[in-house]
Amino acid sequence: MTMIFGIPIQAFLGQLLVGLINGSFYAMLSLGLAIIFGLLRIINFAHGAQYMLGAFIGYLLLADLGIGYWPALVLVPLIVGLFGMAVERFALSRLYGVDQLYGLLFTFGLALVIEGVFRYYYGVSGQPYAPPPLLSGGTNLGFMFLPNYRGWVVVASLVVCFGTWALIERTRLGSYLRAATENPRLVQAFGVNVPLLLTLTYGLGSGLAGLAGILAAPVYQVSPLMGSDIIIVVFAVVVVGGMGSILGAIVTGYVLGLAEGLTKVFYPEASNIVVFVIMALVLLVRPAGLFGRDG
Template structure:
């Protein structure tokens, strides 16, 4: 058996795969957070609840209407995005001119309300969501067994993250969004509907959380607590990458997932805190984050 630093290669690669899968969710969720903060200057504490809503939307579509995984992969993020648009339009938009702390407190309270409603009806135990038949089973790579669905999660996450980054950084729509956050009055003078852009931005960030949720449903059990268990880690990822940095959110999401996976191999006791240790070190050396811009 091949060994690396006294660790069987199968165990090492298996944990790297787990880290890459976790990193895929970290990247997608931190991407949504970075978009909302970078373009709206809102610290969206409801992001974990929106992730949970995406998973529950897929679960309830299957349980109530018999809608399978593939349609739910499109419909669940749309449902969460619509919920986000309603929240932004009728509540969050009223807080833009106030201290950012008000937006944080509002979204934190909203997350507690959403989680509390689902805990009341579904308890805290998880509900299984089946892997789609097309992605069931796995492939024997010789050195390890790769579940097909987990491989799909990594590929889908990469596609979504890179596409979102390209849209925001390389297209005219993305330039309008960035300009609207820097000088909304000037952009509005050119005939662009800035409030609509901001609403759609929050909807996009919420939809990304919902997409991560439906992707996670077959991997983890669908539970009202799944968002609250993850959101603090995702905030740490965003801080390490740089608040508001789209590229930083993506890169650090995957990297910290891999670091967490490696830590489970060499020092399992530290795997639950290693991301926060990295965050502390980065803040000491570079307070703006790895990809953030110094003030």
């Protein structure tokens, strides 16, 4: 049997795959957080609840309306994004220009309300969501067995993450979004609807959380607690990458997911805290984060 560092290669690569899967969700969720904070300066504590909402909407579409995975993959981020746009337009927009603490407290309260509603109706037990038949089963790579759905999650998350990065950093719409946060009056003077841009930005971040939720539904059980279980780790990822850094959120999400997977191989007892240990070390050396700007 082939060994790596004294560990069977199947076990080693299996844990790397688990780390990459977790990293895919860390990257997508931290990307949405980074967009919202970087462009709106809002610490969106409701992001985990929106991730959970995406998973539950996918589950309810299938259970109540018979709408399967592939249509849900389009409908869920649209529904969660529209929900986020309504939240921004009727609540968060009133908090611009005041201390960021108010936005954090509002989104924290919103997360508790969303989670509380689903806990009331579904309890804390998870609901199963089967992967689509096209992605069921797995592929034998010779050195390991790769579940098809997990491979799809990794590919889909990479496409979504770097596609979103390109949208923000390499398109005219992205330049309008960034300019609107730096100097909204100047941008509005050129005829750009700045309030609409801000609403769309929050909707984009929320939609990414919803998309991550429907992608996660066949991997993890759909549970009201799934958002609160992951959001603290995702905030740690954003801090390590640099608050507001879109590229930092993506890269750090995958790297910390892999670090977590490797820790499960060599020192399983520390796998639940390794992300926070890395965060503490990074902040000691570079308080702005790996990709953040000092000052």
